[in-house]
Each structure stands twice: as C-alpha cells, then as structure tokens.
Amino acid sequence: MSAEPVPTSPGPWCPDPTRQQRADYTLEDLLGLPDDAPRVELVDGVIQVTPSPTLGHQDISLLLSRWLLQHAPSDLRVAQAVGVGLSFTTSRQPDVLLRRSGLAANRSLLRPEDVILAVEIVSPGTRRTDRIAKPGEYAAAAIPFYWRIEQNPVHLYAYRIGDRVGPGGERQYELITESADVIELTEPFELKLPIAEITP
Template sequence: MTAEPAGHVMWSPNPLRQRLADYTMEDVLGLPDDAPRVELRDGVMIVVPSPTYDHQDIAGLLWFWLRQHAPDGLRASMATGVALSLDTTFEPDVLLVDAEVAGKRHYSKAEKVILAVEVVSPGTKRRDRLEKPVEYAAAGIPHYWRIEQEPLHVFAYDLVGDSYTLVADSETELALSAPFDIKLPIREITP
C-alpha cells in the first residue's frame, strides 16, 4: 500500500522569488483566497502571524472607538493595508485614513494615512517596536500608536522631522490633541 498525498497544499512564497526580492503589491493582491496574510518588505513576502483573540479584541474595540469619535473626513479601518511603495506594504491592526479612500480598496497610499496602530504580540515585537515605526515615519505617516498588551498600555507618537517622538502614553486614559482631540479611556479598548 502506498500513501498518496491527500488534501490541499497551503500556499507559500516561491523561494526563488523570495531570494530575488522581486514580489510587488500586484503579486500580493493576486494571492489565492487560502493564502496566509502577508506583508511585503522590499520585494520579500513576510507571512504575518495569526493574531490572538485578545489582540483582535483590542484592535476591534479601538476601531469601534475611532469610528465613533473621529471627525468627518476621517475613516477608521481594520486589516487593510498601507502601500509604502510598489514593493513594500504593511497591514497595521488599525488605520485612520482620509475618508476619500475608496471602500473597495485593500491598500491606501501612505499619504492618505493619518494614523497607523500596531497591537504588539509575541511574534511581532521586533517589527512593531523597531522596524515598522521607521518605515511609517519614512513614508510620512503623521501619527503612530503602539499598543502593548500586558498590561494594556498605549504609546502615541507624532512625526517630527523624519522620525517619531513620543507625545503621550497611558494605561488609564490617552489624551491627545492630534490627529483630533482624543480622550481615550484605556478600559474601553481592554478585552
């Protein structure tokens, strides 16, 4: 008796194309439906780890809070991407974008992003704390928030020159004057 392969084989990036670093945003948009979530960094596909329930609850509660409180002209979004260039895309946990961004799009251009938010998980610590802020700043995204989970703590940064400066952080209430007047009780985004 011989064993035959059964079932469907999951998609993974082509090793040769990974070495050549020649993937583009079009390749990501053309992935099959069963492909994992990926980001693109200088032409290399990076598989994004699946989030935990707490991670998703925090992102969802923040999205809902922003949707309720952001002024007209701004739109909160979850699990959508930012095109930093044709070969670099990120998928922040929550975005606040110009309301003109078309609802049928998966990516928005960096100049339409007002705020990018990353909820830090064990598998994303280095990227969320070190790599992504540098890339978001280089793309000119004016505000970046990093949310640490244990304990829940929000760090808010504003773009000053070509890098981010910490403007507020809190475990109780985040108070900011930009991108709009914000008084976010941290308990409202706590799972």
C-alpha cells in the first residue's frame, strides 16, 4: 500500500520573468492578477512589487485620509492605495488620493481623469520615485494636483499642473506652497491644514 502524494502549493504569485524582460505587461494584466498577488505597480510594462510601508508612513496616511474625509467637499472622495492607470503600460498607487464621486464601488483601477489629487508620503526607500518619477508621471497624465509629504519632521509640499512643458512635451507641476506648520490653499478646495493634525 502506497501513500497518496500530498498536494503542494505552487507558491506565492510572482511576475513571469520572460514578460518582465520583454516589458510587455499592460493595465489589462493588472486587472487579471490573482487575489494572492502582492501590492504592485506597473512601470513601462514591468511589474514592480511595492515595499511594505512603515508604521510612521501609515500613521500619516491614515491621519491625512481622515482629515480629508472631514474637510473635502461632497463631490470628492478619499481613497488609499488604489491603482491609477497612467498609460497603457504604467499604473501607480498613490498613498492617498482625492477622486471624483460617483465612481462604481467595484473599481480597482482609476483613470487619470477620475483623480483630482495624488499624495505620496516619502520613505527612505522611495525618495527618488516619490520626488521625481511619480510627480512626472502624474503630471504627464494631467492629474491636476500633487502633494508630497516628507517625514521626520512632517513637511507638506503642494503642487499643481502648470504651463511649463518638459523636454518630452509633457506638462509639469509647479510648487504652490510648502510648510511644516500650516498649509492654506484654494485648490483643489479651500482648505487650512495644520500639519500637526497629520503628524503621528
């Protein structure tokens, strides 16, 4: 009498190495990822697994989300870590975003025109991406506003799409204001945000 073989798990999902080398993943592929796939972003056809955020990062994200929920007008909704398809081969997940209301609740990938504000909270491992790559991609996709939040101490930089054009013909962000104390803006809505209220 022989024992039945014990079924083994094929292991956690990971991107196909051949497709990664060819850089031919698309937004459609992201929608078909299995439920056990890690949090990923798609950059020029290559799937990148995003690192787990720190507690400090998540505290700021939650505090800002709560503040926006309490102060944003009713035609805007807050979301965290939802994918935004910036092009056919690029998708990012802002840490926090303001989107238009009225979108279907089952959406997991937004269009740039759905997003009013994208926010990134800078961590040691994401400095270059959050300071250079993502704002360039968000601006090229015509997301009107971008906020970058630095930690230790918490400092918010608020940008909006300007008339300046980059070397590739894409529009770029211009800095509206920055502060470690209070941010006052008239866009994307009239607000006065004390930085202490988003500081853990």
